[in-house]
Amino acid sequence: MVAIDKIVLCDTYDKLPMEVGVIYKIAKQLLLIFIFISSGIVSAQTTTDPDEILTPDPNDISDSLERAKAKGKIVACADPYGYPYANQNMNPPGFDVEIMEAIAARGNMRMEMYWADTGTRGGMSRALRRSLMKGRCDVFMGVSDSGDEDQLMGKLAFTNAYLGIGYVLVTQGDAVGKKSIEELFEAGITIGVPMSTPIDNMLFERKIPRALYKDNRRIMRGFAKGEVQAAIVWPTAMAVARKEVPGFEVEMEKGYVPKEGQRWNLSYMMMKKDKSLMDFLNQGIAALLENGTIQEKVEKYGVPYYAPFQ
Secondary structure (H helix, E strand, O other): OOOHHHOOOOOOHHHOOHHHHHHHHHHHHHHHHHHHHHHHHHHHHHOOOHHHHHOOOHHHOOOHHHHHHHHOEEEEEEOOEEOOOEEOOOOOOOHHHHHHHHHHHOOOOEEEEEEOOOOOOOHHHHHHHHOHHHOOOOEEEEEEOOOOHHHHOOOEEEOOOOEEEEOEEEEOHHHOOOOOHHHHHHOOOOEEEEOOOHHHHHHHHOOOOEEEEOOHHHHHHHHHOOOOOEEEEOOHHHHHHHHHOOOOOOOEOOOOOOOOOOEEEEEEEEEOOOHHHHHHHHHHHHHHHHOOHHHHHHHOOOOOOEOOOO
16 A cells, blocks of 8 residues: 555646555545635635624714614613602612603613712712713703703703692691691691701791601601691602501692792703704603603602693
8 A cells, every 4th residue: 555645746646656646636636625615614704794884883873863773772861769750670660761661662762771879979960970971871861940051061951841840738637628838827737848948948938837857758757647737748759658658648639739939840851962862852752741641650650740830
């Protein structure tokens, strides 16, 4: 037999012995097949899908609405401890979250949350600078438009209002049926209020007897203990009280509407430059106000609904 390691590969195998020539032909054919297969594998590994070449990075899209649609989502910021507006790791997640989910769905998008704590040093301004203004979200939910331009820091803007909110009157015992501060005053009923708030200041200036509490949560606890028969509180305080005090039921006095200086509108805050996304949100707000979706989602949490105040 002829040893394989002595074969010299060349094109002149006619001059080689017959056995060597046959082996040479087979080896050359196998070598060509190997080269062909190897080149196909390399080609398959390095060829780029044409769709990948043509599809841009969504972050490179300048139009804010088109960018959100390309990503398939609207990213919303909210305080993680703001029940019943929004609350991290909680189900149900809060009415602000549910409303934004419904708006996003109108554009075949989902809603994703980025949590920004407004309760730390620097408050809302610091939260805005570290979230919305850093591009970590598209919109900051549940912000009260106080009319203060400094709040917008020259770069932010409000959408149209989606909800009216303000202080409400809750009563029990002898105060039930009293629908105004004046009626309570005439009946000699002391009103519980959160200290250092507009409602506290108003009662003080009018010399109306009031019981001061540090915050709405403490008012509701005092209310449950019977310390006061009437209180004027922020409307979400009732939802918090039902959640924290099992079996406790509190109802606002029906027909009471907060007056000027006791009420505000809630809007979404966005970057001023994101005009197309703002238009989309404003259209969604109008549609959900008209069909009752916003009212349904707010009242689901035991919060009294007011359409945006004019």
